[in-house]
Amino acid sequence: MHRVEADLGYHRFIGARIELDARRTLLVALYGSSLSEFDPQTDTLLADTLPHLAQSLTLGEDFSEMAQLQQLCGGALDAVAFGLVICTPEGMVRFANxxxxxxxxGSHLLIAGDLLHVENRQDRVRLDQLLAGSSGPKTMxxxxxxxxxxxxxxAFSDQKLAGARILLVSRPSALHSMSYDALCQIYGMTPAEAALATALATGQSIAEFAENRGVSISTVRTQMRQVLAKTGTKGQPDLVRQIWTSAIAACYRLTS
Structure with missing residues (x-):
């Protein structure tokens, strides 16, 4: 190693070290053709510079970890069914899943560029009131x-997100569906039973489901009894409540 350094013209050096953490050490070496190139000011410069170099390294790693965490959280929030927007009190959007x-x-409240946008003055006033009034523990x-x-x-806020507003948004006219496979796996339903459970949970009646499927109401009622037995529910309202409060509902797919 010394021969390689000599061939490169690095005959003398002074160095310093600093512990970054329990497992890592930063080593810095200044090379010169002779020791006469180094003086006490060089020692001082090296001692003053080393902590800044170490801080730069750790800050860069922190930013990298933050970026990875942000990407991970964003991907996770994209997997959930409800709409979530994080914005400033002025309506500047920081994140939308x-x-x-x-x-x-296409709704009446849009994201235009990085800003929340409404089409008329009256709704602009209402939006400002919503963002201003949802500070602290108050929800609007x-x-x-x-x-x-x-x-x-x-709309609401959280002390962990200082200066931000959290908006949960939903489109009443949207059509929702759930995974038949998830219902089959959790409750042991057949595909036909899962289709019935999904239809009832998304607003269809037994008669409408029977007509859409081209089967008799008596057949559907038989399937309904099986669905209630497998889910341990007492009736249609109880079934719908159980489905929509389960983890399945958090991952439903929007179909329109």
């Missing part, structure tokens, strides 16, 4: 628009 982007697309809810373009918003 996939469900929020889909629900707000509003509906923006009518018909197919309506969007329901629940």
């Amino acid at each position: 996939r469900a929020a982007t889909k629900a707000m697309d 809810t509003m509906r923006f628009g009518l018909g197919d373009r309506a969007l329901d918003v629940v």
Whole structure:
């Protein structure tokens, strides 16, 4: 090693070390053709510079870890069914998951660029009130628009996200479906029974389901008894409640 350094013209050096953590040490070496190139000022410069180099390394690693964590959290929030938006009190959007982007697309409350946007002055006033009034422990809810373009918003804040507002958004007109496979796996349903449970949970009646499937109501009622037995529920309202409070509902797929 000394011969290689000599061939490169590095005959003398001074060095320093600093512990980054319990497992890592930063070593710094300044090379020169002779020791006469180094003086006490060089020692001082090296001693003053070393902590800054160490801090730069650890900060870079911290930022990298933060970026990885942000990507991980964003991916996880994209997997959930409800729409979530994080914004400033002024309406600047910092994050919106996939469900929020889909629900707000074409709705009365939009994300235009990086800002929340409404179409008229009256709703602008309401949006400002929503964002201003949802500070601290207070939660506010509003509906923006009518018909197919309506969007329901629940706004609140959290002390862990200083200066931010958290918006949960949903499109009342959206059609939802659930995974038949998940219902089959959790409750041991057949595909036909899972289809019935999903239909009832998303608003269909037994008669509508029978008509859509081209089967008799008596057949559907038989399937219904099996569904209730397998889920341990007492009736249709209890079945719907159980499905929508389960983890399955958190991962339903928006179909429109």
